[in-house]
Amino acid sequence: MMRKAGASLVKLIVYLVLFGLFLTSPELIKLAIIPAILLVLPFGVKVRVLKEEWDEKTIVGGNFSVNILIDVVGLGVLRIRHDLPEFFEVENGSNFAECIVIGRRVVKLKYTAKATKRGIYKLKDLEYEVESLSKTFVKRGVTNSSVTVEVKHRIPKIRKIKEVRGRAKSPIPGIDIAKIGVPGTDFREIREYLPGDSMKFVNWKATARRNKLMVNQYEVEGKKAVWIFLDSNPYMLHGTSVKNYLESAIEVANALAYYYTFRGHKVGLYIVGDGRIFHPDVGSRQFRRISKALLEVEGGRESFEEAVEKCKKFLLLYKPLVVVITRVERVKLDNLIKLSKVMPVQVISLKGLYEESFSGIVMEAVRRRAVTLLRSCGNCVEVDVNKSIVWW
Amino acid sequence: MKESWKLISLISAEVSFLLTLMTYSSSSLSYIVNPLFLLPLSIVPLLRWNKNPFSFEFLTILLAIYIPEIFPSTPLYTSFINAIYFAGFDNVARYIHSILVPQPTPILPLVIALFCFSQMIEREKIQYVGVALLLSLTSYLIYPFLLLSLKSSFLLAFLAVGILAIACWMLKLD
Numbered sequence: 001m002m003r004k005a006g007a008s009l010v011k012l013i014v015y016l017v018l019f020g021l022f023l024t025s026p027e028l029i030k031l032a033i034i035p036a037i038l039l040v041l042p043f044g045v046k047v048r049v050l051k052e053e054w055d056e057k058t059i060v061g062g063n064f065s066v067n068i069l070i071d072v073v074g075l076g077v078l079r080i081r082h083d084l085p086e087f088f089e090v091e092n093g094s095n096f097a098e099c100i101v102i103g104r105r106v107v108k109l110k111y112t113a114k115a116t117k118r119g120i121y122k123l124k125d126l127e128y129e130v131e132s133l134s135k136t137f138v139k140r141g142v143t144n145s146s147v148t149v150e151v152k153h154r155i156p157k158i159r160k161i162k163e164v165r166g167r168a169k170s171p172i173p174g175i176d177i178a179k180i181g182v183p184g185t186d187f188r189e190i191r192e193y194l195p196g197d198s199m200k201f202v203n204w205k206a207t208a209r210r211n212k213l214m215v216n217q218y219e220v221e222g223k224k225a226v227w228i229f230l231d232s233n234p235y236m237l238h239g240t241s242v243k244n245y246l247e248s249a250i251e252v253a254n255a256l257a258y259y260y261t262f263r264g265h266k267v268g269l270y271i272v273g274d275g276r277i278f279h280p281d282v283g284s285r286q287f288r289r290i291s292k293a294l295l296e297v298e299g300g301r302e303s304f305e306e307a308v309e310k311c312k313k314f315l316l317l318y319k320p321l322v323v324v325i326t327r328v329e330r331v332k333l334d335n336l337i338k339l340s341k342v343m344p345v346q347v348i349s350l351k352g353l354y355e356e357s358f359s360g361i362v363m364e365a366v367r368r369r370a371v372t373l374l375r376s377c378g379n380c381v382e383v384d385v386n387k388s389i390v391w392w
Numbered sequence: 393m394k395e396s397w398k399l400i401s402l403i404s405a406e407v408s409f410l411l412t413l414m415t416y417s418s419s420s421l422s423y424i425v426n427p428l429f430l431l432p433l434s435i436v437p438l439l440r441w442n443k444n445p446f447s448f449e450f451l452t453i454l455l456a457i458y459i460p461e462i463f464p465s466t467p468l469y470t471s472f473i474n475a476i477y478f479a480g481f482d483n484v485a486r487y488i489h490s491i492l493v494p495q496p497t498p499i500l501p502l503v504i505a506l507f508c509f510s511q512m513i514e515r516e517k518i519q520y521v522g523v524a525l526l527l528s529l530t531s532y533l534i535y536p537f538l539l540l541s542l543k544s545s546f547l548l549a550f551l552a553v554g555i556l557a558i559a560c561w562m563l564k565l566d
Contacts, residue, residue: 008511012504015448019455024468027497028455030539034504037531037538038512077520100523134527135512135520 006136009035043132045074045101047143054147058115059154060247063091066147068109070126072101077135080128082109082145087117087242100133115151116242118250118295123147152291153251155258188217225266225280225320228253229307232273232299235330239353239385248350248385249325250294256323257294261287268314269293272307272326273300280318305335319343325350328374329367337377347374352384396518398445401510405437405446408503412454415499420491421460430457446510451503458500465494505532 002010013032020028048071055064072078081096093111115121129140190206193213206214230253236246253269260267261283268280269290274297278290304324308315315322321344324336328349339345349371354360374380417427433453437445463469469492477485509528513521 005512005514008514009508011448012451012507012511015451016504023459023463024466025462027462027465027500031501031504033538034501034531034535035508037534038508038527041527100520133523135516135524 001138001140003131003136003138005134006039006132009039009134009136013039038134039136041132041134041136043074043076043130043137044139045072045076045078045128045130047072047078047080047126047128047141049126049143049145050106052145052147054149056148057150057152059152060115060118060251061154062151063112063114064149065112066095066109066123068126068145068147070107070109070143071104072107073104074101074130075103076101076130076132078105078107078128078130080107080109080126082111082126082147083124084113085121085123087119087151088113088115088121101130115149118151118153118247120295121149121151123149150295152295153247153254156251156255190214191217223263223265225268225318226256226260227268227270227280227311227315227318227320227322228256229304229311229322229324229326230269230271230294230297231304231324231326231331232271232297233301233330234273234299235327236273236350237299238327243353243385245327245350245353245385246297246299248383249348250297252325252348252350252383254291254294257287257290261290266318266320268311268318268320270307270311271297272304273302274298275300275302275310277311277314279314280320304331308335308339315343321346323348327351327367328370328380329363333370333373336374340377340379345379347380349374349380349382350385351382352386397513397516397521398441400513400521402437402441402445404506404510405450406434408446408454408506409434409437409450411499411503412457415461415497416457419460419495420493424491444510444514446507451507454503458497460492461495461497462500464492501532501535505529 012035016028016032016035020026020032050069050071051067052069053067055066058064066082068082070080077098078101079096079098084090084095091112091114093109095109095111095113097107097109099105099107109126123145125142126145127140127142129138131138190203191214193202193215197215201215201217203214203216230249232246232249236249237244239245239247257267257269264282266280266282267286267290269278270276271293276293278286278293281289304326314320322339323346325348328336328347336345336347349367351364351367354364371380371382413427413430416422416430436450436453437447440447440450473485473489476482476488505528508531509524512524512528516524
């Protein structure tokens with residue numbers, strides 16, 4: 001591609017030749033050789049990444065460093081840059097380098113950047129352009145780079161979740177036991193045989209006595225399951241791309257998943273809007289699975305009613321503690337109240353991004369009313385997105 | 393610092409003007425038009441400060457000043473003088489011929505090289521000015537040799553260009 005200087009030199013050549021022809025002056029035509037020499041100067045480089053080092057994981061608001069060594073062979077003025085996604089800010093160093101290359105040269109890109117939004121980012125390839133020394137022509141190219149950074153939310157340290165008063169019989173899973181799981185040795189009751197029951201649990205004496213197949217039921221091992229509903233509907237995106245309700249909801253969901261999985265509870269997740277479902281399971285692997293899924297949440301449209309319908313079979317099977325993270329002023333409360341009559345429900349209401357305008361005041365009033373209503377018939381906790389999460 | 397290239401371009405324009413003025417002063421036409429009258433032309437680059445001070449317009453002015461030295465050595469000038477002479481204005485022809493004497497113009501390539509330099513540094517960082525100056529002066533210095541070699545090996549060069557063109561065409565086909 002020709003640059004402005006190149007175009008000017010071509011213009012000068014044409015100008016001198018035409019002027020020379022007009023005056024029939026060979027001297028003027030010969031002068032056109034001077035800009036022509038500058039135009040035909042060779043240039044070009046071969047770019048190869050020698051070494052790449054970077055921090056693969058970081059947290060939102062945290063820094064990560066990238067160190068790239070590039071081997072350049074050729075001639076010309078080289079400009080090379082490593083483009084960052086829009087949610088990254090360069091803190092130290094530079095993701096751009098410019099130098100004159102004559103022969104071989106090693107260029108170093110070293111910078112520290114701050115990530116402002118969660119996600120898995122594959123950073124773009126290295127883009128470079130080489131210009132001839134006479135600034136007349138430019139060539140552009142790309143060289144492969146494999147820098148991938150995983151930006152997670154910080155997990156707030158939750159020491160204990162307070163006992164929540166409400167109508168649910170047992171809203172705290174920590175003191176409850178699982179409805180299904182591996183049967184233990186503690187006997188619970190004798191009940192009628194149901195398809196799927198193991199034959200080893202058949203109580204033959206009771207069967208003979210009642211003349212129908214009876215089985216022993218034992219208390220199952222493990223703690224109560226927790227089911228998180230994370231709302232990712234468009235209204236959750238209110239705020240900036242970096243700070244909005246959805247980001248806070250994800251942070252809360254991540255913290256809850258961490259808290260419960262590391263205390264032996266089965267944790268399941270349903271992303272309302274996204275439609276993704278994670279079956280309840282225990283352990284750090286389940287936390288990692290949920291945490292990774294939370295990094296990829298983009299959002300979508302789905303009502304809470306539809307979400308419950310999709311998860312119905314799991315909810316009836318596990319009878320879990322249901323945690324709903326949403327903006328209570330934007331959901332139909334009837335559905336939440338109806339659900340809280342069947343199983344323990346904790347609603348986490350997000351607040352704090354309304355402006356001081358009339359509409360903001362109205363929405364805040366609607367939110368307060370919804371919180372009051374939910375508290376009167378279940379559990380509702382408010383989380384201010386402007387403050388770092390201090391658990392309730 | 394961003395505007396420093398303009399200052400350098402202005403200096404090269406003024407140097408070119410000075411060289412042109414010196415050449416003009418030594419010409420026979422300077423007896424008719426005093427070189428001092430040309431001095432106001434030196435403010436033209438200043439008027440073009442917002443863009444590139446050494447513009448094509450200013451180069452045209454400089455070339456116009458050189459015309460009395462370039463033109464007498466051209467076939468057009470010779471035929472013009474002959475035409476006047478044969479038209480019966482032999483005195484006028486003799487007078488013009490005595491004023492416009494063919495002269496060598498060793499400074500003009502330097503002016504062209506300085507113009508190229510000013511075009512190369514346009515909107516560029518100050519670090520690259522040195523490289524641009526070096527390249528311009530190199531092209532100015534090697535230009536006569538290239539001309540000489542072209543003259544002597546014109547046919548050879550013609551042949552080389554032909555072979556190169558065929559090679560390019562074949563490479564493109566692959």
